[in-house]
Every structure is written in structure tokens, then in C-alpha cells.
Amino acid sequence: MLTFLGFAMVSTFMYLIMSKRLSALIALIIIPIIFALIGGFAAQIGPMMLEGISKLAPTGVMLMFAILYFAIMIDSGLFDPPVRLILKLVKGDPLKVAVGTVALALIVSLDGDGSTTYMICVGAMLPLYSRLKMSPTIMAGLIIMAGGIMNMTPWGGPTARAASALHVDPSDVFVPMIPGMIVGAIVLFGVAYLYGLRERKRLGVLQLPEGKITQNEISVSQFPEARRPKLILINAVLTIVLMATLIAGLLPMPVLFMIAFSIAMIINYPCLQQQKDRISAHAGNVLAVVGLIFAAGIFTGILSGTGMVDAMSKSLLAVIPDALGPHLAVITALVSMPFTFFMSNDAFYYGILPVLNQAASGYGISAVEMARASIVGQPVHLLSPLVPSTYLLIGLAKIEFGDLQRFTLKWAILVCMAILAAALVLGVFPLFGS
Numbered sequence: 001m002l003t004f005l006g007f008a009m010v011s012t013f014m015y016l017i018m019s020k021r022l023s024a025l026i027a028l029i030i031i032p033i034i035f036a037l038i039g040g041f042a043a044q045i046g047p048m049m050l051e052g053i054s055k056l057a058p059t060g061v062m063l064m065f066a067i068l069y070f071a072i073m074i075d076s077g078l079f080d081p082p083v084r085l086i087l088k089l090v091k092g093d094p095l096k097v098a099v100g101t102v103a104l105a106l107i108v109s110l111d112g113d114g115s116t117t118y119m120i121c122v123g124a125m126l127p128l129y130s131r132l133k134m135s136p137t138i139m140a141g142l143i144i145m146a147g148g149i150m151n152m153t154p155w156g157g158p159t160a161r162a163a164s165a166l167h168v169d170p171s172d173v174f175v176p177m178i179p180g181m182i183v184g185a186i187v188l189f190g191v192a193y194l195y196g197l198r199e200r201k202r203l204g205v206l207q208l209p210e211g212k213i214t215q216n217e218i219s220v221s222q223f224p225e226a227r228r229p230k231l232i233l234i235n236a237v238l239t240i241v242l243m244a245t246l247i248a249g250l251l252p253m254p255v256l257f258m259i260a261f262s263i264a265m266i267i268n269y270p271c272l273q274q275q276k277d278r279i280s281a282h283a284g285n286v287l288a289v290v291g292l293i294f295a296a297g298i299f300t301g302i303l304s305g306t307g308m309v310d311a312m313s314k315s316l317l318a319v320i321p322d323a324l325g326p327h328l329a330v331i332t333a334l335v336s337m338p339f340t341f342f343m344s345n346d347a348f349y350y351g352i353l354p355v356l357n358q359a360a361s362g363y364g365i366s367a368v369e370m371a372r373a374s375i376v377g378q379p380v381h382l383l384s385p386l387v388p389s390t391y392l393l394i395g396l397a398k399i400e401f402g403d404l405q406r407f408t409l410k411w412a413i414l415v416c417m418a419i420l421a422a423a424l425v426l427g428v429f430p431l432f433g434s
Contacts, residue, residue, distance in 0.1 A: 002039070003315045006308030009035040010351040013299070017346055024346040025288075028295035032302035041306050052301020053294055056164045058254045059154075060293040064286050065257035066155035069242075069264060070110060071282040075226035076268045078235045082107055087124060094134050094203055098196030101125050101139055102188050105146030110153070114382070114389035116222075117147050122396040133203055138195050140397040141408035142188070144390065145415055148379030149184045152177055154253065157289070158340075158378050161349035162371040164296045166357050171246065171253040173371045176428045178247070183422040184379070184415045191411050223281065228268050238264060292346070299350050312355045328360040329373045329429040333420050336377030337413065341384045349374065369429040376420050379412040 013031045016022040022030070036045050073079070086104050090096040104124060109117040121143045129139050154160050154170035159177075163170040228235070242260045246253060269275050303309045324331065332353070339348045357370040382390060383405050394401050424431050 002306065002308050002311035005035055005039050005306075006303065006312040006355075007315075009303070009308065010312075010355075014347040014351050025292055025295050028292070028299040028346070028350065032299045035308075036302045036306055039306055039308075041302075044305060045302065048301045048305030049298045050301070051305065052299070053297035055167045055301075056293055056297040058252065059160055059164050059170055060290045062170060062254040062257055063155055063160055063293060064290045065254065065261045067286050067289060068279065068282060069257055069261045070155065071285075072261070072264050072268060072278060073235055073239060074116075075223050075278060075281070076228040076231060076235055076264075078232055078239065079107055079110075080227075080229070081232060083120075083124060087128070090128065092132060093196075094132055094199035095193065095196035097125070097128055097132065097134060098138060098142065098192040098199065099189060101142045102146050102185075102192045105143040106150060106185060109147045109150035109156075114147050114151070114387075115392055118143065118389060118393040118396055122393065126397065132199075134199050136397045137399050137403050137407050138199070140393055140399055140404050141411065142192050142195075144382050144393060144404070144408060145188050145191075145379050145412055146185070148382045148412065149181050149188065149415065149419075151378045151382065152181055152375050158345055158349065158375045158381070159371075160289075160293060161296070161345055162353060162374045164293050165300055165349045165353050166367040166371050167300070168368045168371055169253070171249065172368045173375070175247055175249070176426070177372055177375065177419075177423065179426055180376075180419040180422040180428060184419040187415050187418040188411075191414070226269075226274075226278065226281075231268055234267060235264065238267070296350055300354065303354060309354050309358050312358070325359075326363045326365075326432045328356060328363060329365050329369055330420070330424070330431055332356050332360070332370055333373040333376040333423070333429070336374050337380040337416055338377075340377050340381035345381065365430060372423065373429045376423065377416055379415045379419075380409070383408055383412060 009031060012035075013027050016027050016031065017024050033045060033049075036042070036048070041048070083104060086100045090100040101121070105117060105121050108120045122139070125139055125143075126136060128134075129136050150156060152159055152174070154163070154174045159170055159174050162168075163173050238260060242256060245251065246256055250256070251259075265275055265278070269278055336348070339352060353370065353374050356374075357367050360370050361367070381387065384390070390401075390404075394404055397404075423429055
């Protein structure tokens with residue numbers, strides 16, 4: 001009975017969000033409550049929901065302050081100098097333009113917001129691509145793959161979803177994946193070099209006037225009044241210290257981002273009204289992400305508290321060949337590519353991953369290792385027609401969705417496989433369970 005209810009609940013949830021009949025936020029709250037009532041768990045619903053929410057509270061706090069921190073850094077102009085430098089260095093060389101596109105996208109996508117990344121990167125690079133007659137499809141493909149790599153940061157979304165679904169610390173998921181992300185970025189630079197070389201041979205190097213390449217007013221900040229050019233060095237030091245302490249695990253990640261956010265706000269916007277304005281400018285993005293995490297607490301709390309996830313995992317174990325069981329971490333990494341392509345991140349991380357994790361636990365594979373494996377497929381995920389921000393990218397770049405997928409998909413898979421190989425070599429998750 002519990003097995004049937006569990007699979008029915010997950011299927012209903014996935015159907016409703018993928019068919020756009022309910023938002024993920026509402027479905028995560030309503031669907032598990034309905035199925036818990038059907039299963040006769042009315043008396044235990046409240047405690048199960050509260051337990052799930054309490055376990056995800058640190059993740060919600062971390063996301064809130066991480067999003068606000070990077071928003072302040074972008075608003076203040078921290079990333080303006082590297083953007084201007086990249087645009088100045090690439091000049092009229094298609095090879096440098098392609099490599100510079102990747103560098104720019106990796107920097108800008110640090111904030112975890114795909115839409116912002118696309119608007120900034122396309123706005124900065126498309127005039128160069130048009131002037132040099134380079135293919136805008138190459139530009140869009142490089143940008144979206146860079147975004148896929150940086151989407152693995154805890155404030156990017158998937159890592160927080162995986163951590164919240166399996167009740168593990170996002171920093172424990174993210175920090176060991178950093179070397180794999182670096183390997184993925186190196187592979188992406190290689191792809192950019194390959195296509196940049198082809199475009200250079202096809203088009204040659206065009207000598208552009210200096211004024212056409214970079215201008216002092218170029219900024220990634222969308223709020224001119226919020227720029228603080230005199231504080232760039234201080235903000236850079238603060239961000240470097242934050243990243244170093246995050247990797248070192250000096251304090252819990254939520255605490256680190258709360259402290260860094262507070263310091264950044266005092267330094268850049270000491271006036272109370274300015275602080276209110278900055279928070280208000282980004283409140284919508286914060287609410288959308290954090291609300292989803294707390295709603296997920298209800299879903300995972302009921303899924304675990306009712307025993308549905310245990311029953312589902314036992315049925316899954318019954319159909320998985322014994323020879324494949326110890327490889328569930330690698331299998332999860334591989335299936336994360338097609339699964340997150342054909343379904344939303346919410347459906348995969350809250351519907352599929354908990355079941356895979358419970359099955360993997362029987363082979364000695366930990367929840368945090370499964371969470372790490374589950375985010376490997378993100379560079380492919382962003383090419384899914386289910387990702388709204390991708391439509392913004394193709395609209396800005398003035399290309400067709402099919403052209404973007406044809407160019408990018410094979411290289412996105414290559415980047416994912418490079419991340420997977422690096423993770424296995426470094427022991428981030430095991431090739432063989434016990």
C-alpha cells in the first residue's frame with residue numbers, strides 16, 4: 001500500500017508540475033498532504049511537516065543570504081573590471097572572443113541566476129559576434145554550458161535541492177565537487193578554443209577601433225545608482241575571504257553568508273534606505289527560491305515520515321540487478337542527464353532522487369555521495385525545453401532552439417562526463433558501493 005501511495009504521489013507531483021497545472025511551490029505542499037490523508041496519516045501530518053521544514057531551515061537561510069550577497073556584489077560593480085578587461089582583450093580575434101565568452105559567463109553566473117547571466121553576457125558579447133560575423137549559436141552554447149557548470153553552486157538551485165531532498169549539508173555536497181567543476185570548465189575552454197580557431201580560420205582577425213571594443217560605462221550592474229566603484233578592492237577581498245572560509249569549513253555555510261552579507265551591506269550601503277532598496281530589488285528572486293526549499297520540507301517530511309520512501313526503495317531494489325546495485329552513484333550521475341532534460345529539477349530531485357538514495361544506502365553509498373552524483377548532469381539540464389530561462393537566451397541571441405540543442409548537446413554531455421570522471425578519480429562518490 002505504501003509503495004503504491006509513494007509512487008502515485010511522486011507521479012502526480014511530476015505530472016502536475018510538468019504539465020504546468022500547478023507551480024512546484026504549491027504542488028510540494030498540497031500533493032503530499034492529500035496522499036498522507038489518503039494513507040490514513042492525518043494525526044501525524046503536522047509533526048512530519050514540521051520535522052521536514054526544520055531540517056531544511058539551514059539550507060533556506062543559506063540560499064537567502066547567498067543570493068542577496070552576490071546580488072550586492074553585482075550591484076556594487078565588483079564584476080565590472082573583469083568584464084571590461086575580457087572585452088578589451090578579445091578585440092577582433094574570433095579565438096579570443098570565444099574563449100572570452102566562457103570566461104565572462106563563468107564569472108557572471110556566480111550569482112546563480114540564469115536570466116541575469118544571459119542578459120549580461122549576450123548584451124556584452126553579441127555586438128562583437130555580429131561585427132565579426134561569428135555564429136551567435138556558438139556564443140549561446142558556450143554561455144549556457146558555463147551556466148550549467150556554475151549552476152552546481154549551492155545558491156544555483158540543484159545542489160540546494162539535492163541537499164534538501166536528502167537532508168544533507170549543501171557545503172558537504174558542493175565543496176568536494178569544486179575540482180570536478182574546474183575540470184568541466186577546462187573542457188569548456190577547450191571547446192571554445194576549438195570553435196574559436198575554426199571561426200578565426202573562416203573569418204580572419206578583424207582590427208576593431210578601440211572604442212568599439214570596450215567602454216568605461218559597461219557594467220553588469222542593472223542599477224546604476226547602486227554602483228560603488230571605489231569599493232571594488234574591498235568587496236573583492238571580502239568575497240575571496242568568504243570563498244576561502246567556505247571551502248575551509250570554518251563556520252557553517254548559512255552563518256558565513258549571513259556575516260558576509262551584513263558586512264557587505266554596511267560597507268556599500270550604510271544608509272538605511274539604501275539597504276531597504278537593495279533588499280527590495282532582489283526580494284522576488286529570494287522569495288521564489290527560499291519558498292521552494294521550505295515547501296520541499298513538507299514534501300520530504302511526509303515522504304519519509306509515512307514510510308513511503310522506504311517502501312519505494314525496497315521495490316526498486318527488487319528490480320535492480322544485483323550486479324548494478326553497487327554502482328548506483330555512477331548510475332545516478334549518468335541518468336541525471338536525461339532525467340533532468342526530460343523533467344524539471346524539482347521532479348528529479350524531490351521525486352526520483354530520494355528513492356535512488358534509499359536504494360543506494362543498502363550498498364553502503366551515503367546520502368551526500370548520492371547528492372553529489374545527482375548534480376553532474378546540470379550542463380545538459382539547461383538545454384531542456386522545460387527551462388524557462390533558456391527561451392530568454394535564444395530570444396536575446398536571435399537563434400532557434402533546435403540550433404542551440406544541435407550545437408550544444410554533444411559538448412554538454414562531454415563536460416558532464418569530464419566532471420563525472422574527475423569526481424570518480426578524486427573519490428567524491430564511489431564507482432563501487434560496499
